[in-house]
Amino acid sequence: MKTKAIAFFILFYGLINAQEMLPNVELKTLSNSTISTQKIASEKELIIISLWATWCVPCKNELDAVSELYQDWIDETNVIYYAVSIDDSRTSNRIRPMVNGKDWEFEILLDENSDLKRAFGVSTVPYTVIVKNKKVVYKHMGYTPGYEEELYAELIKYSN
Amino acid sequence: MNLSKLKFKILKKTISAIIFIYSGLIFGQEPNQSTLFSSLLDKLSVNFESNSQWYLNDSYVNNPVNPNQIGEEKLRTTNYLRLDYSLDDRFSAGLQLESYTPENLLNMSKLYDKDLGIATYYLQYQTKSLNLTLGHFYEQFGSGLILRSWEDRFLGINTALRGIRLKFNITNHISLTTLYGRQRKGFGNSKGDIFGVNSEINFSNMFNLLAQGNLTAGFSYVGKKESYERIQNESEMEIPELVNAFSSRINFAHKNFYTNIEYVTKSKDLRLNPLSPTSGVSFSESKTFKGNALLWTVGYSQKGFGLSYNFRRLENMRWFSERSYSYNVTNPTNQLSVNYLPALVKQHDYSLANIYLYQTFPGLTVENYQDPLVKAGEIGQVVDFFYNFKKGSLIGGKYGTKVNLNMSYWAKLETEYNDPDPTDYITSDNLTYNSEFLNFKNKLYSDLNLEIRKKWNRKFSSIFTYINLFYDKSYLETGIFDKVRAWIGVIDNTYKFGSGKSFRLELQHLSTNDDARNWMGGTAEFFFNSKFGIYFNDSYNYEESNVPADTKVHFYNTGFSYAKGASRLSINYGRQRGGLLCVGGICRQVSPNTGLTLNVTTSF
Numbered sequence: 001m002k003t004k005a006i007a008f009f010i011l012f013y014g015l016i017n018a019q020e021m022l023p024n025v026e027l028k029t030l031s032n033s034t035i036s037t038q039k040i041a042s043e044k045e046l047i048i049i050s051l052w053a054t055w056c057v058p059c060k061n062e063l064d065a066v067s068e069l070y071q072d073w074i075d076e077t078n079v080i081y082y083a084v085s086i087d088d089s090r091t092s093n094r095i096r097p098m099v100n101g102k103d104w105e106f107e108i109l110l111d112e113n114s115d116l117k118r119a120f121g122v123s124t125v126p127y128t129v130i131v132k133n134k135k136v137v138y139k140h141m142g143y144t145p146g147y148e149e150e151l152y153a154e155l156i157k158y159s160n
Numbered sequence: 161m162n163l164s165k166l167k168f169k170i171l172k173k174t175i176s177a178i179i180f181i182y183s184g185l186i187f188g189q190e191p192n193q194s195t196l197f198s199s200l201l202d203k204l205s206v207n208f209e210s211n212s213q214w215y216l217n218d219s220y221v222n223n224p225v226n227p228n229q230i231g232e233e234k235l236r237t238t239n240y241l242r243l244d245y246s247l248d249d250r251f252s253a254g255l256q257l258e259s260y261t262p263e264n265l266l267n268m269s270k271l272y273d274k275d276l277g278i279a280t281y282y283l284q285y286q287t288k289s290l291n292l293t294l295g296h297f298y299e300q301f302g303s304g305l306i307l308r309s310w311e312d313r314f315l316g317i318n319t320a321l322r323g324i325r326l327k328f329n330i331t332n333h334i335s336l337t338t339l340y341g342r343q344r345k346g347f348g349n350s351k352g353d354i355f356g357v358n359s360e361i362n363f364s365n366m367f368n369l370l371a372q373g374n375l376t377a378g379f380s381y382v383g384k385k386e387s388y389e390r391i392q393n394e395s396e397m398e399i400p401e402l403v404n405a406f407s408s409r410i411n412f413a414h415k416n417f418y419t420n421i422e423y424v425t426k427s428k429d430l431r432l433n434p435l436s437p438t439s440g441v442s443f444s445e446s447k448t449f450k451g452n453a454l455l456w457t458v459g460y461s462q463k464g465f466g467l468s469y470n471f472r473r474l475e476n477m478r479w480f481s482e483r484s485y486s487y488n489v490t491n492p493t494n495q496l497s498v499n500y501l502p503a504l505v506k507q508h509d510y511s512l513a514n515i516y517l518y519q520t521f522p523g524l525t526v527e528n529y530q531d532p533l534v535k536a537g538e539i540g541q542v543v544d545f546f547y548n549f550k551k552g553s554l555i556g557g558k559y560g561t562k563v564n565l566n567m568s569y570w571a572k573l574e575t576e577y578n579d580p581d582p583t584d585y586i587t588s589d590n591l592t593y594n595s596e597f598l599n600f601k602n603k604l605y606s607d608l609n610l611e612i613r614k615k616w617n618r619k620f621s622s623i624f625t626y627i628n629l630f631y632d633k634s635y636l637e638t639g640i641f642d643k644v645r646a647w648i649g650v651i652d653n654t655y656k657f658g659s660g661k662s663f664r665l666e667l668q669h670l671s672t673n674d675d676a677r678n679w680m681g682g683t684a685e686f687f688f689n690s691k692f693g694i695y696f697n698d699s700y701n702y703e704e705s706n707v708p709a710d711t712k713v714h715f716y717n718t719g720f721s722y723a724k725g726a727s728r729l730s731i732n733y734g735r736q737r738g739g740l741l742c743v744g745g746i747c748r749q750v751s752p753n754t755g756l757t758l759n760v761t762t763s764f
Contacts, residue, residue: 020205020764021246024286031374032411033362034335055507057623061654064562064613088310089303090502093457094544096418097466101546102562113300113310121207121242121763122726123313139726141761144687145654145662 020136022049022129023119027084028110030096035109037116040082041134046159048081048151050106050128051117054094055087059126060102062143067104069148077159084109086117086125132158205244207763209313212237213265215755220735225708229751233262238272240279240313255281258347267750268316269493271346279347280320291327296320299339301358301380304500305424305453305477306407309343316493320344321354333366334359343481343496350496352386352481373414380407384481384498388430392445392589400448403429405479405499419458426451426477432486432525433589441487444589449524451476453501466546472504475537475573475595478523486523492749504542506566506609508627510650511699511715512670512681515739516631518570518605526577532587534577535635536595538604540570559615566609572635574599604632619657625650633675646672660690668699676710677703694720699737709738709752719757727762 024038041047050066052059063083066073073079083106085095092112099108111117120127122141128151130138138154140147215234220226237259244254258279264272282295298320301307311318323341330336337358342349363375385402409422428448432441452475459468477499480486485496501522508514520538527533545565549556577593607629615621627648634642652666663686670679683697698716705711719732738752 020202023205023244024249031413032376033374055509057509057652068559088308088502089305089500090504091507092303093459093468093470093542097459097461097468097544097546098564099466100416100461100463101466101548101564103464103548103560113298113304113308115298118242118298118311119205119244120726121205121209121761123209123761124728127726139763140690141723141726141728142721144660144690144693145656145664146658146660147690150660150690 022131022134022136023116025111025116025119027116028112030108030110038134040080040107040109041131044078044080045133046077046079046155047131048079048128048155049084049116049131050081051084051086051111051120051122051125053085053087053125054091054098056125058143061145062126062128062147063104063106064102065145065148066151067102067106069152070105073152073155077155079155079159081106082109083107084111084116086111086114088112088114130154130158203246205763207240207242207761209240209761210237210759211239211265211313212758213755214757215266215753218735218754220713221752221754223709226738226752230266230753236263236265237261238265238268250286252284252286253282264316266753267492269346269495271495272316274347277347279318280322280344289329291325293325296322296344297325297339297341299325299337299356300500301337301356301382302378302407302409302422303455305422305455306380306405306499307354307356307358307382308498308500310500317495317497318344319495319497322349323354331366333362343498345482345496350481352384352496354481354498355381355383355385357381374412376411378407378409378411381405382407382498384479386482388443388483390445391442397446397448399430399445400428403427403479405451416462417460420456422453422455424453424477426479430483431591432523434487434489434525434527441484441490443483444591446589447592449476451479451524453477453522461546464548464550466544468544470504470542470544472541473537473539473573473597474501474520474522476522476524477501477537488523503570504540505568505570505605505607506542506544508609508625510625510648510652510666510668510681511683511697512648512668512679513625513627513650515670515679516629516633516644516646518568518607518631519636521572521604521636526587526591528586530585532577532579532582532591534575534591534593535572536575536593537573538570539573539598539600540568540605542566542568557614558617562613564609564611566611567607569600569606570604571600572602572604574602603630604635606630620653620655622654623650623652625652642675644672644674646670646674660687662687666697675705676701676707677705691724692720692722694718713737726764728760730757730759732757 022037022041024036026034026036029035052063070081087095126143128140129136137158213236215230239259241257246252256279259276260272261275280296282293282297285292298309309319309321321341321343325339327337339356341354358380360378364373382405383402387401388399405424405426407422407424411420428450430443431449433444454473456471478486479498480496481498482496485491501520503518503520505518521535522537525535547563549561551560555561574596575593577591579587579591581588581590607627610626612624629646631644633644648670650668654662654664656662666683668681679699679701681699685693685695687693696718698714700714701710701712715735715737717732717734719730721730733756735754736750
């Protein structure tokens with residue numbers, strides 16, 4: 001049984017580094033039209049997709065922190081940051097006033113029935129990925145204070 | 161050989177089979193091996209999640225005020241393995257394996273007790289204008305008031321529909337979804353058939369109406385067909401097999417202003433009659449009742465400022481693909497729910513802010529007292545206000561100050577009943593009722609939440625939260641007669657040391673003279689870097705009160721988490737308060753327990 005457990009872990013580790021295509025999922029915009037992840041990924045070479053929710057404190061901390069640096073990131077790497085909310089109808093009406101009230105400049109998209117969250121296979125938010133040429137090149141689960149510096153370093157790595 | 165041994169053998173064999181398949185994939189990834197495997201791997205995405213709990217005995221769990229509800233199985237594990245494979249841009253397929261060994265986690269639905277099984281599977285064909293799915297799918301019409309099939313592993317809900325779904329864009333402005341399916345019920349399917357049609361129309365694209373505005377509309381139909389076996393034979397009334405619901409909605413936005421409205425009607429169905437919960441769920445068979453829902457949102461927001469108002473009225477809107485699941489006492493985890501009716505109140509992360517949390521009562525039930533209590537639904541409203549004091553202003557300081565004010569008010573629908581032949585303390589099957597459309601007087605819950613976020617300098621920031629609430633416990637938690645007025649204060653401080661190292665200290669206090677009276681709590685969390693962190697938190701009820709289960713008890717939790725890439729591992733040890741555990745507006749009853757929890761998630 002023990003060797004099998006070890007085999008399991010080796011196997012997971014072996015597969016973690018595989019590059020993967022961005023899953024193709026339909027999302028909604030704040031004006032209630034649909035847009036696919038394929039489309040947003042084909043418009044720019046480098047994008048960040050970050051899953052968040054209005055009720056998630058670490059998510060808001062992450063977006064607040066990135067918001068202060070975002071203009072510099074755009075200037076340096078030409079990145080677009082998509083903040084994809086997984087709020088469902090319980091809290092989705094808070095998205096628009098919160099985004100404006102907090103003065104966030106990100107592109108806001110809605111994943112109301114967690115289709116993208118499911119496709120990414122995550123159970124908790126925040127979850128942040130860097131997508132380059134439609135491939136997911138970097139993934140990170142959770143937010144800890146100061147993590148934005150690490151994200152920036154990764155962004156620089158993939159911007160060339 | 162006894163059954164548990166046999167089960168274990170089957171489990172072992174299945175795991176070996178999975179390992180065998182995976183080892184093939186691993187070797188495939190190595191260079192110079194067949195490229196077939198690596199190209200297969202590129203197209204395959206794998207997600208794995210495992211949640212295990214080991215329930216332990218301690219003085220609290222063993223206390224006679226908390227009868228042991230944990231049962232025989234102290235060590236339980238649930239696992240989800242999801243595989244998705246995209247053949248090309250058009251074809252994809254996938255499946256989800258689930259295992260609940262030896263049974264589902266505490267207070268989760270018993271429907272899922274199975275060692276290992278294929279829970280969901282699908283086959284999908286997708287082009288720009290068409291999407292065809294066979295097998296299991298998740299779908300939501302509008303805001304979910306009429307239909308939502310979804311999955312939440314933490315709550316133990318999976319209402320995926322198994323059948324066929326076709327989505328089709330008729331033009332760039334009109335899309336249509338049609339579906340037929342049966343809802344997932346554990347590892348099988350419910351008996352009710354679900355039919356649905358949904359259309360979304362974008363008028364502003366269609367006619368180029370508004371330069372900066374947007375007008376969309378949506379219409380849906382959902383039908384549920386389920387036969388009913390009559391228990392009493394004296395009534396002549398026809399019991400509908402097919403229950404139909406219709407939704408119409410309009411969204412309008414212009415510059416900084418937006419509004420949307422949705423109205424749902426549900427056709428006549430039986431009334432739940434929870435007279436004898438022990439003998440199973442029963443229905444009154446001589447009268448049927450309609451349901452309806454109205455949701456209205458209006459808001460205005462601009463840079464640094466946001467305001468929104470929400471109104472919602474729900475009457476007899478609980479809806480299940482099998483009628484027998486509509487009683488929340490026998491179905492506390494909301495299995496087989498067709499639609500989604502969350503509580504519209506602000507959701508909090510802080511532990512003491514989750515003790516008195518509103519949950520919706522959107523269904524129709526009659527509770528038998530001297531004066532019967534007709535619960536027909538709820539009515540209420542929420543206001544949300546966001547403001548950002550600019551950098552450099554007096555209140556804003558160097559980094560700006562962010563303020564959020566949220567207020568909500570929820571009431572029971574005002575009803576008048578008429579019962580032609582009641583007996584003592586028991587209402588009859590002939591009971592009917594009338595409800596008032598706009599009457600807010602029967603208050604169940606209200607709250608005011610103020611949140612201020614302040615960054616003091618590059619390293620130090622704080623969040624201040626103040627909550628003032630009213631909670632009608634006698635209505636919201638049956639059997640307990642108490643009304644709670646409380647206020648909660650939270651100070652949440654974070655200090656960043658640089659290079660991902662940080663310390664967070666959160667202090668909470670709940671003040672009330674009602675129910676279990678005052679609480680204090682706190683969390684200390686230290687992150688060594690962005691991957692590894694440890695934490696400790698405690699909620700302590702420090703006063704004598706009439707609620708022995710919550711008097712002078714520490715509810716502590718401690719543990720660590722490690723995250724790398726898309727993988728996360730966390731272990732914690734702690735004591736869980738008995739009562740309502742609410743996440744995402746859905747609450748479930750939990751038994752008091754103490755134990756060790758292990759969560760692992762990974763995807764590749």
